[in-house]
Amino acid sequence: MGTADHVDPYAGAGATHRVEIPPPQPFSESLKNTLKETFFPDDPLRQFKNQPPRRRLILGLQYVFPILEWGRHYTLEFFRADLIAGITIASLAIPQGISYAKLANLPPILGLYSSFVPPLIYAVMGSSRDLAVGTVAVASLLTASMLGDAVDAQQDPQLYVHLAFTATFFAGLFETAMGIFRLGFIVDFLSHATIVGFMAGAATVVILQQLKGVLGLEHFTHKTDVIDVLHSIFTQTHQWRWESALLGSVFLFYLLISRYFSKKRANLFWISAMAPLTSVILGSLLVYLTRAEKHGVQVIGHLKKGINPASFMDLNFDSRYLPIAIKTGIITGIISMAEGMAVGRSFAMFKNYHIDGNKEMIAFGMMNIVGPFSRSAVNFNAGCKTAVSNIVMAIAVMATLLFLTPLFHYTPLVVLAAIIMAAMLGLIDYEAAMHLWHVDKFDFLVCMAAYVGVVFGSIQIGLVLAIGLSVLRVLLFIARPRTIVLGNLPDSKVYRNVHHYQKAQTVPGILILEIDAPIYFANSNYLRERISRWIDEEEERIKSCGDTGLQHVVLDMSAVGNIDTSGISMMDEIKKIIDRRGLKLVLVNPVAEVMKKLEKSKFLETLGKEWIFLTVEEAVRACNFMLDCKPQDSTKYTNIV
């Protein structure tokens, strides 16, 4: 090195602080912190700290059963609101329960059971106060499509029902386990874009399936993809029933128009909420009066009265069907969790309370283990105050089961199809997709991948495609980090991206680069190549325009959150490359984690601690100072190899 070596760059920078090596932390301590942040980011035991044992017990019980917390503040006024809300939800839940059971190829009566057991559990254990829980359309369809591959619901209905119970049981087990082992974050991997695309795709598939009912077809494909379904429909044009199609269209129109009016005026919400029940009543009356069931309009037929709940004996653990039951359970478990949590969270935002992902998982899981399966039919507008509305709804559904099932005898299937179609049309969120396109093209791609995958392939293909793309994006962010050239904003000490701030000016003789991702194995080769190329390009540019020769390369590490051993080797190599070209490497603001590792790996010694600065501005000042110190004849630092 030249004479410049004997001058401390810090003197020239006029810096008041040096970059410190963070205070040492024992390994066990840092491991504990990492594990805590990974699995307990919400710090669930915080409220238990510094409390007497009795208080701890109460808090613990309240934690597991939130009803103990809100139950004490429950008033008569709350109850009136909950009563109205509960009845409203029930009027929606009864026809939907029957419809979704049909969708899952299950006896309609099971749809009603599922509307009264799970909500009771959720009322006691769940943390959302607005979530009305029941069978989920998408989970039902998933069950039908996955189990349908293994067992034919028509040929062996009992086995099919038992397998559906078993799958639901596993869904519950899986959700509970996830919650207990604090793995709620797995649901986070379903991004907003994935859910938009997936829901729209599933809704499209469900609507296509309803064409069977609307057109009154007897035979239909078991597959869910659009090509098979359309093929199945258009090869049976001679089987189409116009009576059925007409009835379906009329009710669909009625349901959509009532929803349209409800949306326009919030206080008319009950029109939309009551529409399914009125459709069922009107449809049943119509069939009863016109005897349309004799003319090609299919009806529900006989429903057994009374409560005959599923028992543990109904579970089927036959090793032939176990793998498919477990697979179906896990996938439906994740999907219904993701959907339920997304809905619950959006209501929590409105009313400013808190949803705990892992606790939700346990509550959902218990619902699935005890009750056959679950559905989400939220009614926020109905003004429910607490989960008591769920209890009211459960009682209403129970009453229906005990006394009112004969009334469903004449309910035409086509009305149920229209109810499902109307509900599904609401899930196709065209505006959300346009928003994705507008804001983030990659998210739009993920969304479309989910949609196309579900519609043209299967539900699983769509999910795998969308999650795969989302994860790929995260990996690509790491694998191809941006390296940004910084320039000085005039009349300030601030250095920013020259492509972002048009006024920013590069400093002659100094190349300032910012790396905006952690330096990991996945990008260390790329970064080495890219930084070399930046230096090449800068030197070429200087040669062509006769500027001051390049002397320093400043790497701003502020945004480098972490570094691994591959990254440290890369830094060593970059140092060698830069030395060999006769330049000087300067680091700016490595964060605590990076500083610790650079020190441990001896890179700091190689670089020289005096070449690390707290801000870009200090680094630039030091570089300029060092240039001034150097004898005029030597143009570059002496080469070191």
Add this chain to the structure above:
Amino acid sequence: MGTADHVDPYAGAGATHRVEIPPPQPFSESLKNTLKETFFPDDPLRQFKNQPPRRRLILGLQYVFPILEWGRHYTLEFFRADLIAGITIASLAIPQGISYAKLANLPPILGLYSSFVPPLIYAVMGSSRDLAVGTVAVASLLTASMLGDAVDAQQDPQLYVHLAFTATFFAGLFETAMGIFRLGFIVDFLSHATIVGFMAGAATVVILQQLKGVLGLEHFTHKTDVIDVLHSIFTQTHQWRWESALLGSVFLFYLLISRYFSKKRANLFWISAMAPLTSVILGSLLVYLTRAEKHGVQVIGHLKKGINPASFMDLNFDSRYLPIAIKTGIITGIISMAEGMAVGRSFAMFKNYHIDGNKEMIAFGMMNIVGPFSRSAVNFNAGCKTAVSNIVMAIAVMATLLFLTPLFHYTPLVVLAAIIMAAMLGLIDYEAAMHLWHVDKFDFLVCMAAYVGVVFGSIQIGLVLAIGLSVLRVLLFIARPRTIVLGNLPDSKVYRNVHHYQKAQTVPGILILEIDAPIYFANSNYLRERISRWIDEEEERIKSCGDTGLQHVVLDMSAVGNIDTSGISMMDEIKKIIDRRGLKLVLVNPVAEVMKKLEKSKFLETLGKEWIFLTVEEAVRACNFMLDCKPQDSTKYTNIV
């Protein structure tokens, strides 16, 4: 809002620049840039720009065949160095070629073929000048272990050989395709830690396999895991041959001691390089003189003289074996690429030339397609100047094949085993593993996972474990980003992590947080919870110590490299949470990409552009200014919902 709303915070901050919205870029432009950075980070066509067509053709040919580039500057002096290096490598390559062929359960003669065809191809197409290429021990073992599951090499040797050819052919096809489609970066996912652990594991497994030869056992397990191998050895103690074991130990000791001396003095490198050949000669002589082959020392036996290269007809595309051949090919292809590139790169660093990953892939691929399989036996110390040393070596091996094969008749297998063991002991890099533990505990975990997976499970299990853990780490970095509390360094305008800089002081009434990762779907839920918790904790702390009440939450976004739509929803929610608590959200320095999306999604309008600052310092000054502007009686901003 209170009166404070009518005062521009910028006035108080005394800021000279505002955060700009980056200049608009058409979608096609930004897509092109992204694709270019992802697949062509090295900008391979840069040198072709602004060149006449004739020059372009020459450059193009030189790009595909680097020999055309360095061939012109080749001198007699270079040739002398290459001649010596070539002969040295050949003396290493001949015994190693035979040994590794044995390792892959292939006829020894194929090991010799493989030492003369592929190096010729690499000499013409490869970009490293120091890499001597041939069969790789690990790839050989992988081939044996994976194909051994499908076909027994003893029972159907011809089928086995054909399948090995086919697998190698697919390895070549795969590597070439990866290179052409610019997917060289897949190799980057094998981190340094993975390679250290994996190589040590593979070496351990290979050494254990050699115990068969050293102990002179006839029957041996096909499995590679340590438990099966040890079980196989210790159930046959009565079969152990002491003659064989003694001979093996002596040669192993000789090989290790010669390497030890070579390492101590670089100019004695030839002792180590010649040691394998001298072992073979000494061993063969010993057996010939003592007739030890009659007393339990196994020898190579008859080797066919002359060149009888593999033809396309030797490939087996039988559909029964095709999947295993393709799978073996792809895995060996990736492994030998990763190893070859890592070695080539470290030599390139010394001599300051450039290795092009994608070009390397194509060269490796062509070698595998044309020559049966590949090996890396580098000799840097031998002083080779160019890839001509490979040509010299190929000629030496060819001469051996044509005239010298009968000399190998009496070579004892145990000497080959000793050669392999000595080579493998060099691959167990204990110091590198200790360095990993010292610098980065997680990298050590990855390394140990690879080692334990390979040794106790299988090579594939080790690889999958290590890569899975590495990718998990990247995902966890994104899923659990750090949120850091910033404080002011005294007498400066700099704000840094209070846990890193002990002197840094938090600003009363203002909570300054820095997020150190992109805000993506995978972390948006976590960040919302974590930021809420920071605010809770800060308010509790203030309550307990009677400090100034919290008024502002400043989010430093400098290190947030990107944001997706889930992230933007999270920002909306954070804004609502902070508003509801009567606080004010302030953003600092969003990067270009983030700024663009915040603008498109209308978040900027919701927040108010005047609440985004270029530096933390300006944001703090503005916050303090706004506090002073407020009437003394109002303690918090009015709530907005």
